[in-house]
Amino acid sequence: MSTTETAQLVDGSGLAARTVEETAARAAEIARRTGTSPCLATALVGEDPASVTYVRMKRARCAKAGIRSRHIALPATTTTAELVGVLKGLSDDPGVHGILLQHPCGPHIDERAAFEAIAPEKDVDGVTMHSFTAMSFSSPGFVSCTPGGIMRLLEAYDVELAGKHAVVVGRSAILGKPAGMLLLAKDATVTYCHSRTVDLPAFVREADVVVAAVGRPRLIRGEDIKPGAVVIDAGYNPGNVGDVDFTTARTRARLITPVPGGVGPMTIAVLLAQTVEAAARQLGVEHS
Incomplete structure (x- = not known):
């Protein structure tokens, strides 16, 4: 990608709206049947x-x-x-x-x-150790909502993950760590980085997919993004600023999430979808 082009924006708000619409229909079905x-x-x-x-x-x-x-x-x-x-x-x-x-x-x-x-x-927010274990072993359970939203965004935009190098910047128990496990389950090669990683830019430069989830404004510089990479910014800092320097990163990335309007809306959408799925399981309602 040349520096005169800009990345396609990932429309998290749009996908979240469609997800909630599907969730509402399923909730109505459950209410009707039970x-x-x-x-x-x-x-x-x-x-x-x-x-x-x-x-x-x-x-x-x-x-x-x-x-x-x-x-x-x-x-x-x-x-x-x-x-x-x-x-x-x-x-x-x-x-x-x-x-x-x-x-x-x-x-x-x-x-x-x-x-x-x-x-x-x-555990529809995916915060327990049981849920993390289920995510790690690709077993039935509920995923952490933000990582779950990230995976839905990548799927919606047909991002091929098998064999790709994904760099997750952040290691929190409900964001960075589960995001890496979900990417690994899709056959990505995953590298975890964090606040104490030595020479973070060197890792970012090798990434086909960057997931920024460290909570530090503009920590990831645009010039370190690999041309054509997919950038998922899960950071949200004061002033509606993400963990990635959006202005410069979008001149190198192929796909990039804006802040706000990218990952954030999907977090709540996944929470609602998982709540309805939990109700369906507990009430014994199968998909019609």
Whole structure:
């Protein structure tokens, strides 16, 4: 690709809208056949403004998709034991089909202990160790929503992954690590990089697919993108800035996700789709 051309933009908003439309149709079918609408329970500790906004947005999207939502608002003083008790209660409730713990929960909460209190069959956010294991072994389960959204985007744009070199920049338990495992399952050769990687640009320059998920604005420079590469920017930093220097990267990449409008919309779409799938499994409804 010459420097006078620009990459094709990946329309995450469009694919997310189609995904939610399909999800709403499936939710309506489940309700018609069982008399029960899929239900997503959200739990939030404290009143962090960003988290409150995220939960409100997710509940609004649920309503549009025909998914009931139940919200558990907990005070900032909630202990790990109390939060675990709430999540176990939701796990045991047959009226709840999916559970979302909005994080971060605060420094006093053991988030891993809280996540593990969510029953695997209701882990529609893909945050438990059970779900990560299922992803790693390509077994039935629920994927982490952002990596799951990334894979749907790559599939929608017919990105060939078999034999390609994918570089994942980031190693978080619910984004970087599972993204790499999902890419590996599609026969990509995967390299994990992170904040302590020596000479990160050297790895990026060799990548056919770059997944940026480290949470550092414009960490990945456009001049380091391999001409014709696919760039998936899962970073979201203040000022609507991703982890990739978008302006320069789009002159070298073949495909690139914008921020916002790329990966973000797909995260919620996958959450809704997995909630409906969880309800279908729990209620014994097969695809018609």
